[in-house]
Amino acid sequence: MREVVLAARPVGWPKDSDFGIREADIPKIANGEVLVKVDWLSVDPYMRGRMNDQKSYVPPFALDAPLAGGAVGTVVETTVDNLPVGAIVTGTFGWREFDAVSAKAVMRIEDDSTPPEYYLGVLGMPGMTAYYGLINVGDVKDGEVVYVSAAAGAVGSIVGQIAKIKGCRTIGSAGGPEKVGRLAELGFDVGVDYRSADLRETLAAAAPGGVDIYFDNVGGDHLEAALWNMADYGRIVMCGAISLYNSSQAQPGPKNLVLAVQRRLRLQGFIVSDHFSEMGQCINDMKGWVREGKISVDQTVVTGLEAAPGALIGLMRGENLGKMLVKVSY
CATH class of the missing domain: 3.40.50.720 (NAD(P)-binding Rossmann-like Domain)
Structure with missing residues (x-):
């Protein structure tokens, strides 16, 4: 599988050479974990801060290690009953084609016809x-x-x-x-x-x-x-x-x-x-407003894991309309 790593810490604007794409083994899962095929990656402004080696509310990305962020994927291997193979989940995954994560660290997405990538944007x-x-x-x-x-x-x-x-x-x-x-x-x-x-x-x-x-x-x-x-x-x-x-x-x-x-x-x-404990109310309200046409959803989608670095650079330059997303699986 492929993964996107932080090759260098940017000075000023990030550039292509600050990222690397490499081959890696598909991770093995331990008890209590699931293996997820990553379908969608969220690209967000806060990620630029994590590329710096400085203290913040989230730790910095490590050099020569995959970047990570909000994502949606499909369970392809499992050790827990409540997340069977085929379940669609969202959580924080690495910028890679497959990731092993704790079952407690993901949320299963309801099968209610809502586009799963909405859980990285309007519902995320x-x-x-x-x-x-x-x-x-x-x-x-x-x-x-x-x-x-x-x-x-x-x-x-x-x-x-x-x-x-x-x-x-x-x-x-x-x-x-x-x-x-x-x-x-x-x-x-x-x-x-x-x-x-x-x-x-x-x-x-x-x-x-x-x-x-x-x-x-x-x-x-x-x-x-x-x-x-x-x-x-x-x-x-x-x-x-x-x-x-x-x-x-x-x-x-x-x-x-x-x-x-x-x-x-x-x-x-x-x-x-700080407000994640109130997530249910937000998702309920947002789903209702989207369904009623009171909220429209804009998305800018780039395709392929290799496009992720350019998506982050483009986001910093304001090239997106609405939510910037990477469609990894296609």
Whole structure:
């Protein structure tokens, strides 16, 4: 079988030579484990941080070892009764064609016609990030103004649609006219092309009464523009800062951070795993909204394990619309 390993730690933007593809033996399973044929890989921004050798909320990837992340696969060998051969499961698997994992570390996917890859997107970590970030951390309320950066991505697109379900006015920023056009199709009230517009001025025009919730996926100049336009007692949900992930040197913070004091803002970071105990409610709500047509699902799919490194590099460059996925088995 083949696997994708971390060949070198990137300096700045990741490049092809930071990855390697090699042949390896199919792993043997121990008691309590299952052997999974990996069908789908999730490609997510947080993986860039794991390529660095530094302490974070998840350990770094080891050099000369497979990368790993959210995935969906099919059980092909088992030692447990409740996960028979043929069962579709999701969990954290290596970037390889087969992986041996503990049966306790996977979730069996219901056979209810839901596309299994949805459990890596709208029904998986990105969907839960959007759901709990906006509802639990952002404390969203009917009639509020919500601004989302990276709004055409896996998390941002779901945040905007949940905000509409909750009765909010939604503003989304994204890069390029195609993505901004897609925001209109998803129901955003205002779409902003940050590559061609002045974010601060555009937000001021779109939200003259101020932004109540800014869901930050980008950091940098997006966070600074949002701070200029926050309403008193607004909330900033600090989900990510993709504009900074490939910086080789630390970047200065927003020059207008004092506005958080003057406007009595709440800035709160969060990690989605803090909310995994509430996963059932999120999946039930999301399935219902997708079924009712209230949430549309965008996916960018590349094919073949060998395409995984390029998918991660492309994600960092904003080449995806919605969720970036690798279809390993085809």
